[in-house]
Amino acid sequence: MHRPSAAQAVDCPSCGSSLDVDERFPAWCPGCEWNLSPAAGPAPHRTPRQQRGHLRAARRRAAREALVRARVEKLYESLTEDPARRHDANWFGAAAIAGAVHLLTLAVFTGSVLLVCDDRWPVRVLGVIGVVVAVLLRPRLGRVRNDANALRRDEAPALYALADRVAAAVGGKPVDVIRVTGAFNASFGRLGLLRRSELTLGLQxxxxxxxxxxVALLGHEFGHGVNGDSRRGLWLDSALRTLSTLHTMLLPDRRGSQRGAMVLFALVAGVAQGLVCRLIRVVLRLLHRLTSRSGQRAEYRADILAAELASTEAARGMLETLLLEQSVQTVRLRLRATPRPRRTGGSGTQPPAVDFWTTLAEQVADVPPLERERLRRLSARDLGAVDVSHPPTHLRMQLLDQRPKGLPSLELGDAETTAIEAELAPARKRLAAALLG
Known part of the structure; x- marks a missing residue:
């Protein structure tokens, strides 16, 4: 585990500025950004031909990155000019493609049922296969899982009360199920035929x-239920799941275990499957492009809702913390490598030798401002985001920086915080054992 250490003063080898270096983190220069992203190792030796190929690939990569940067910055500018706008022509195009996917699934199912009713048994077999395929491609509604990670209302009344207050504050409905995991994220979605809401909180x-x-995190997640995020709607989401399932089903088998005449058949089938898979990937990329604008607008609006609820400072701090995922995983790996007492008998889960959650909170809170600034600049340079569906984190923070520093409309008191922590204690013990096991 890293421990606090005194900063050492050194000079930047690039611009000569005086730097305060903390040995726990990479040394870098805020002035000239020397060593902003430390190199993984020495550059490999390349022949002149390999060097030319490397330069061509780097230019192509830079061109792609410039195109992506221009696109996300244009979206950011359009949001600041018209924050109330939700859908555009691209969204209607995506909805039409999703409709075509659903109609194709329905056509396969209907046609297969008609084949099953035929008198000829080969046609019936073909119909049965078609019905099975149509069932596999049906719209997936998801389901609420009542596993060990799901908390009932009587198990966590304080947590549910806070979640209900946040949902009401952003104009949503009370949550149906709250789940806790050991991940470094959170999510909100609607599942099943009844579209029950599920909030997942990663305890890391x-x-x-x-x-x-x-509070800001909850405001952001519940904001997705009211901000018009089309990607989370049943129509588009189920179409994306259908295409992903079909792509997985049609991936060619490249193990090469066929013999004799089957080789030619497998080759032809593999080529046909590959062409269909490529077409599906094109459609998936097109759907992503068509929905990325409205989806990223929804993320920005969720951030604004979080700021209005918990304060701009809290919402920005929540986004800044998302940049610390690597630090969190480093702490976990170090704690996992720490020797623990052996089991001496009895049953149940062996508790960890250290308080994982307390240590995690203390060491992440101890990350100095200079390292946080390095991660923010690195995110801005590399367009870092939570995932491909989110806008770059630095732009989300920049949007909040332009907002007034108002007071929160909902505050989490000490007594409520203590009650929630007590309710999460059993899950913390179980998940800590799993993370350190």
Whole structure:
């Protein structure tokens, strides 16, 4: 585990500025950004031909990155000019493609049922295969899982009460199920035929947030239920799942275990499957492009809702904490490598030798401002985001920086925080054992 250490003053080898270096983190220069992203190792030796190929690939990569940067910055500018706008022509195009996917699935199912009713048994077999395929491609609604990670309302009344207050504040409905995991993230979605809402809280993220940043996190997640995020709607989401399932089903088998005449058949089938898979990938990329604008607008609006609820400072701090995922995983790996007492008998889960959650919170809180600034600049340079569906984190923070520093409309008090922590204690013990096991 890294421990606090005194900063050492050194000179930047690039511009000569005086630097305060913390040995726990990479040394870098805020002035000239020397060593902003430390090199993984020495550059490999390349022949002149390999060097030319490397330069061509780097230019192509830079061109792609410039195109992506221009696109996300244009979206950011359009949002600041018209924050109330939700859908555009691209969204209607995506909805039409999703409709075509659903109609194709329905056509396969209907046609297969008609074949099953035929008198000829080969046609019936073909119909049965078609019905099975149509069932596999049916719209997936998801389901609420009542596993060990799901908390009932009587198990966590304080947590549910806070979630209900946040949902009401952003104009949503009370949550149906709250689940806790050991991940460094959070999510909100609607599942099943009845579209029950499910909030998932990753305790690694929840633990390193301050109480008011937790309110901002909840405000952001519940904001997805009211901000018109089309990607989370049943129509588009189920079409994306159908295409992904079909792509997985049609991936060619490249193990090469066929013999004799089957080789030619496998080759022809593999080529046909490959062409269809490529077409599906094209459609998936097109759907992503068509929905990325409205989806990223929804993320920005969720951030604004979080800021209005918990304060701009808390919402920005929550986003800044998302940049610390690598630090969180480093702490976990170091704690996992720490020797623990052996089991001496009895049953149940062996508790970890250290308080994982307390140590995690303390060490992440101890990350100095200079390292946080390095991660923010690195995110801005590399367009870093939570995932491909989110806008770059630095632009989300920049949007909040332009907002007034108002007071929160909902505050999490000490007594409520203590009650929630007590309710999460059993899950913390179980998940800590799993993360350190």
């Amino acid at each position: 993220l929840w633990t390193v947030l301050t109480p008011q940043q937790r």
